[in-house]
Structure formats: C-alpha cells, structure tokens
Amino acid sequence: MRKLATVREISEVKPIKNADRIEVCVVDGWEVVCKVNEFKPGDKVVYIEIDSIVPDCKTFEFLRDRKFRVKTIKLRGQISQGLIIPMDILPPRTYKVGEDVTDILNIKKYDPQEEKERKLIKQNPPKGKVQKWLMRFGWFERYYQNKQEKILQARRFPDWIKKTDEERIQNMKPEFDRFVQEGVEFVATEKIDGCSATYGLKKVNNKFEFVVCSRNVRLNEPDDNCYWNVAKKYDIRAVLESLYYTFGGNYDGGNIVIQGEIVGPGIQGNKYERDTCEFYAFNLIIDGCRTSYFFMSNRLVSKNIPCVPYIDYITLPDSIQKLVEMSKGRSKLANISREGIVCRSDDISFKVINPDFLLKEDTE
Structure with a gap:
C-alpha cells in the first residue's frame, strides 16, 4: 500500500525570489512551499504526498475548494508538491523518520x-x-x-503477477544518490496517462489460463469494457501463446505477462484524442522476470502491439530537481505535455512525473 503520509526530515530551506512570506522546504526529493520561518533544516515533520485526500477537518480547511485533494501547485513561480505539517498533528508518542502515518491521519488516495x-x-x-x-x-x-x-x-488480482505501481523518484533519495555515484544507466520511456492493464497467460494442468486485469482487479468474463476490447483488438491471447512457446518453455506453471496503458475515449479525458482504445505496452514478463525495453519492443511491435515511446538512454544528473526538468517535454503521442518519464535498468525502475503536466492537464 502506498505511503501517502510519512514522517520525514527537512533537509534544506531555500528562499523564493521576490517572495517575503514564503520559502521552499525540501524533504527527500520533494520541494514544498511553506511560510517563512515555519520550519528549519533538521525538523521532523509529516509529509503528505500529492494525490492524497485529507480528511474534512479544521487542519485542512484551506483545501476545501480543492475537495481536500493535495495537488501540484505553483506559487510565485515555484512548484510545490505535497504538504508539510508539524508533528503535533499526530497523537503524542515517538515516531521514526520514514514511518507511515497514513492510517493515523485517515488519508486516502485520489484514484x-x-x-x-x-x-x-x-x-x-x-x-x-x-x-x-x-x-x-x-x-x-x-x-x-x-x-x-x-x-x-x-476477481482478485492473480498472485503470480506483480501489480504495476512505479515509485516516484522523490521518495528514493538514498537510492538516487547511489545511482548517481555508481553511474547507473537507464532507459527512459514516456509515461502515458491512461489506465493500467495487465494480460497474463499461465499453463495449469497442461491448459492455458488467460487473465485480463485492470490495475487491481481481475476481469473474469469477456465484457464490453476497454480491457477486453483491447484484448480482442490486438489478439493478445494469441500473442501471449506464441511468445510463451518461443521464450517461456513448455512446462506446467510457466507464465507470460504483458502490461501497459490503455488510452482512448472515456479514459483520463482522452488527452491523446483517440477515436478508439489503444494499448501501449511497458512490461513483458516471462516466468516472473521482466525483460528489457528493447527485447520487449522487438518482440511486441512485430506482433502489432505498440510499446510506450522510447526517449533516451541516460545517466542521472546530480540532483532530483534536474531529473524532474528532464521529465518535461512534449508527448510523442499527441500535442500535449508528456506526463513524465519512466527510468529502467535491470530490476530497477521508477517514475519521474512532469510537474508541467500536472499543472496543465490535471484539471479535475
């Protein structure tokens, strides 16, 4: 379960140009606008992530007009992502840095x-x-x-498939510093703002079991929804069977999975202006092992299944803020800001969300 509210420590406080009453507080990789002198480096605080729904109470009354949703905002030209709240919002006891306090504060995810x-x-x-x-x-x-x-x-999500939920790089500051120090190279692909879909094939008692799933739920029966329509449109079961025999072997318990994003009418406002639902794969998993982007794209594109657009092969810059700047740009699928990038290297992966996309496209 995603940690929406955690105990963190202020690592840095920075001024905002031409602003006397507000400044920037940094927690891990996040930058949050706060009142001047409200916090100082080393302070232990509660950090609440964007896309959190906070409770309707006096503490969060200032968010009523936003329906109590924590969003990316810009103040005096400074991007602010999340909320920083003093520790006295929590019941009195000792808390460790990194401790999850989501349930204590009754915070829910906007999803x-x-x-x-x-x-x-x-x-x-x-x-x-x-x-x-x-x-x-x-x-x-x-x-x-x-x-x-x-x-x-x-309808529960199959236990032999890992759900799709990349971590935001801002929550991986120690890992980020290590990647920079070691010069780890990543494949950067475009992050698409659609709905996540998973298609899996598993051999059970010498018969194939085909599963169609949304991000969290298995959809058992063929139905007139975007997930099953995509499965039919791209003949995904036949593709999985072909790949299974080619790369997955032929033994009981073997499995192969394709995961990706669906875009089109009725999905996230149809930002990409599609007439019908389209699918873009970002994972090809064989017997629990995720293949590389290039292995996946070479196999799937030849079978008429598009993959998420490739952007570049990169090493990380020396700060998370510079990496966030790298996430900005135009989508390769439409004339809009791209949602961000996903960086992958072997079993390591994380997402970097473009704040310009959140400001311009996320209008709900």
Whole structure:
C-alpha cells in the first residue's frame, strides 16, 4: 500500500525570489512551499504526498475548494508538491523518520481508476421479491454473502503477477544518490496517462489460463469494457501463446505477462484524442522476470502491439530537481505535455512525473 503520509526530515530551506512570506522546504526529493520561518533544516515533520485526500477537518480547511485533494501547485513561480505539517498533528508518542502515518491521519488516495474498478466488481444486491424475502432468514443471508465473496475472490488480482505501481523518484533519495555515484544507466520511456492493464497467460494442468486485469482487479468474463476490447483488438491471447512457446518453455506453471496503458475515449479525458482504445505496452514478463525495453519492443511491435515511446538512454544528473526538468517535454503521442518519464535498468525502475503536466492537464 502506498505511503501517502510519512514522517520525514527537512533537509534544506531555500528562499523564493521576490517572495517575503514564503520559502521552499525540501524533504527527500520533494520541494514544498511553506511560510517563512515555519520550519528549519533538521525538523521532523509529516509529509503528505500529492494525490492524497485529507480528511474534512479544521487542519485542512484551506483545501476545501480543492475537495481536500493535495495537488501540484505553483506559487510565485515555484512548484510545490505535497504538504508539510508539524508533528503535533499526530497523537503524542515517538515516531521514526520514514514511518507511515497514513492510517493515523485517515488519508486516502485520489484514484479515479480505482473508482471505475469498484463499479466493475460491485456486489449485486438481492433481486426480485423472493430473494429479498429470503434475506430475512439467516441461513439464506449467509449463503448469499458466501456467493458474493466467491465472486469477489475470483476477481482478485492473480498472485503470480506483480501489480504495476512505479515509485516516484522523490521518495528514493538514498537510492538516487547511489545511482548517481555508481553511474547507473537507464532507459527512459514516456509515461502515458491512461489506465493500467495487465494480460497474463499461465499453463495449469497442461491448459492455458488467460487473465485480463485492470490495475487491481481481475476481469473474469469477456465484457464490453476497454480491457477486453483491447484484448480482442490486438489478439493478445494469441500473442501471449506464441511468445510463451518461443521464450517461456513448455512446462506446467510457466507464465507470460504483458502490461501497459490503455488510452482512448472515456479514459483520463482522452488527452491523446483517440477515436478508439489503444494499448501501449511497458512490461513483458516471462516466468516472473521482466525483460528489457528493447527485447520487449522487438518482440511486441512485430506482433502489432505498440510499446510506450522510447526517449533516451541516460545517466542521472546530480540532483532530483534536474531529473524532474528532464521529465518535461512534449508527448510523442499527441500535442500535449508528456506526463513524465519512466527510468529502467535491470530490476530497477521508477517514475519521474512532469510537474508541467500536472499543472496543465490535471484539471479535475
């Protein structure tokens, strides 16, 4: 589960040009605008990430107009991402730097895709007069709830596939410093603002099991939604079977997975202005091992499955702020700011979100 609110330490305080009442506080790789002299380097604080929904209470009253959502903003030309709150917001006790306090503060994640997923798996209430009448009896209520639980169980994300959720580089300051020191090279690809989809094939008792998933949920039955429509459009099951026999071997328990982003009508405002749903792969995983971008693109593009656009082969600059600047630019899919970049090297990967995209495109 993502840590939306954590105990952090102020590493630096910087002035803002032509601003007397506000300054920039730095926590790990994040820069947050605060009141002058509110914090100093070394202070222990609570940091709340962007895309958090804070509770409706006096402390966060200033966010009411934003529906209590923490967003990327710009003040006096300075990007500010997240909130820094004094430690006295927490119940009195000793807290360690890095400790997760999300549940303590009752903070939730802003996630439009998760809301759509809930609609896909919502429980069905009893239908008809007979079912409603039978719900008066405990034995039938238990039977009905058990049946609904089995439905939800079948929709749970497969345990043999890792969900897609890249960490933001701002939360990886120690790792970032090590990557810079060691000169680690990364493949940078465009991060696409769509909905995450996973397609997997596993051999069970000498038969193939094909799964279609959103980011968090397995969608069992073929349906008229973007995930199944993409599976049909690109004939993904046939592609997976072909790749399985070529690279995955032929043994029970073997599996192969394609993960990517879907863009198109009804998805994130259709920023890329597509007439139909399109799919762009970012992961090809064979028996639990993620292949390189170039291995993936060489195999999938030949089978008419597009991959996320390649940007460059890079080493990291000497600061996270400079890397954030590198994330800026135009999308290769449309005339808009790109959402950011994803950097990958062997088993290491992280995302760098373009703040210009968040300011211009994220208008909800």
